[in-house]
Amino acid sequence: MxxxxxxxxxxxxxxxxxxxxxxxxxxxxxxxxxxxxxxxxxxxxxxxxxxxxxxxxGARPADEPFAAAALEEQLWPDAWPATTNLPLRGSPARGWATGAQELPLPAPAAVGSLSRQQVAEGLSRAREFVVAANLDPEVLRGGHPARALELLDPQQPARDRLAEHLRAPGLPDGDPTEMFTRFNPAELTVAEEGVRVRGAMSFEPGGVPGQLRINADYTFVYALQRAAPASEPGPAPDTEEVARVVVRRQLVLLYAPAGSSGVTAGKLVPADYRRQLGNHDCGTVDGFVHPYFSKEAKAADRPWPVVDPYDETTDIPAGPLRCIVPSRT
Structure with missing residues (x-):
C-alpha cells in the first residue's frame, strides 16, 4: 500500500x-x-x-404482402384489411348487438284505440321481421326469407311484389336487396362473430283508426369470407381476409291488430322501405349482396358517392337503391 x-x-x-x-x-x-x-x-x-x-x-403496393408479425393484429392500421381472426377490427360496430335478443324496443304505450299490449305486439312483430330479413342465418346463407314474408299481409301487393323479386331478380326494379340481406353461398360465408346491428324503432298512430305506424332505422355490418375451399389471402402470411358490408335500412311498417276490409289482422304492411349498401357491387342484381375484397375494390370502377356508412344523422334518400363507396367499414 x-x-x-x-x-x-x-x-x-x-x-x-x-x-x-x-x-x-x-x-x-x-x-x-x-x-x-x-x-x-x-x-x-x-x-x-x-x-x-x-x-x-405501409408503402408497398396493395397487392404485395405486408410484413409478417410486424405488429399484433389488433394494432394493425385501419387501412389494412380485416381478417377472420378479428373480422371487425377497427370497426365502430365491434360493440354492437349480435342478434335479436340485444335489440331493444321502445316502451309501448296506448295509441288511439290501440292498447298498450297491442302496441307491444306490433313492435315485437316489426323486430321479428327486421331480424328474419337481415339476421336469420339461413337467409344470410342465401336461403328463402320465408318467415319474413310470412309476417307480411298477404292481402297487400307489397308481399307479392317482394316474392316476385326473389323468384326473378333483375333490373330495373326487381332487386331483392331492397328488403333482404342474402349472400351467395357458393361464393361467400359469414365469418364467425362477423355480424353486428344497431338501430331503433319509434311508433305513432297510423293513417286510419286502429292502425299503428312503426318507424325502424337499423344499420347492419357483415364480415364475409370466401366460401370453402377458396380463401382470400390476408395482409400477412397465414391470414385470411374478410370483406365488410354496411347495410342501412329505414322502414315504415303498418300494423293492425284487428282485421278490416283488405287488411289481415296481426300482419305487417311495408309502406316505405329505403336501403343504403356500402361496399356492394350495385351493377350485379341477382338477389345477393356482393362485397368487394380489398384488391377488387382498388381495381373496380365504383361510380358512387363516398359516404360514411355509419352516419345515421340524415335519412336515406327516397327512390331506388342507394349505393355508396364507404369511407370506412
Whole structure:
C-alpha cells in the first residue's frame, strides 16, 4: 500500500504539471467523440427501423404482402384489411348487438284505440321481421326469407311484389336487396362473430283508426369470407381476409291488430322501405349482396358517392337503391 505522504506529494506535483489541463481536455474530447459515435449509431438504427416499417407495412403496393408479425393484429392500421381472426377490427360496430335478443324496443304505450299490449305486439312483430330479413342465418346463407314474408299481409301487393323479386331478380326494379340481406353461398360465408346491428324503432298512430305506424332505422355490418375451399389471402402470411358490408335500412311498417276490409289482422304492411349498401357491387342484381375484397375494390370502377356508412344523422334518400363507396367499414 502506498505511503499517504507520498500519495499527497504526488497529487501536488500533478497539480503543478502544466500538461495536466491539456490532458483533461483531451480526455473530454475523447468522451464526446464516443458519445457522438454511439448517438449516430442509434440514429442510424432508428432510421433503418423507420425505413423497414415504411417499406414493409405501409408503402408497398396493395397487392404485395405486408410484413409478417410486424405488429399484433389488433394494432394493425385501419387501412389494412380485416381478417377472420378479428373480422371487425377497427370497426365502430365491434360493440354492437349480435342478434335479436340485444335489440331493444321502445316502451309501448296506448295509441288511439290501440292498447298498450297491442302496441307491444306490433313492435315485437316489426323486430321479428327486421331480424328474419337481415339476421336469420339461413337467409344470410342465401336461403328463402320465408318467415319474413310470412309476417307480411298477404292481402297487400307489397308481399307479392317482394316474392316476385326473389323468384326473378333483375333490373330495373326487381332487386331483392331492397328488403333482404342474402349472400351467395357458393361464393361467400359469414365469418364467425362477423355480424353486428344497431338501430331503433319509434311508433305513432297510423293513417286510419286502429292502425299503428312503426318507424325502424337499423344499420347492419357483415364480415364475409370466401366460401370453402377458396380463401382470400390476408395482409400477412397465414391470414385470411374478410370483406365488410354496411347495410342501412329505414322502414315504415303498418300494423293492425284487428282485421278490416283488405287488411289481415296481426300482419305487417311495408309502406316505405329505403336501403343504403356500402361496399356492394350495385351493377350485379341477382338477389345477393356482393362485397368487394380489398384488391377488387382498388381495381373496380365504383361510380358512387363516398359516404360514411355509419352516419345515421340524415335519412336515406327516397327512390331506388342507394349505393355508396364507404369511407370506412
Amino acid at each position: 502506498s505511503d499517504p505522504v507520498d500519495y499527497i506529494a504526488r497529487l501536488r506535483t500533478e497539480a503543478r504539471n502544466p500538461d495536466r489541463e491539456e490532458a483533461f481536455r483531451a480526455d473530454r474530447r475523447r468522451r464526446r467523440r464516443r458519445r457522438a459515435s454511439v448517438g449516430a449509431a442509434a440514429a442510424l438504427a432508428l432510421a433503418g427501423l423507420a425505413t423497414w416499417l415504411v417499406t414493409n407495412t
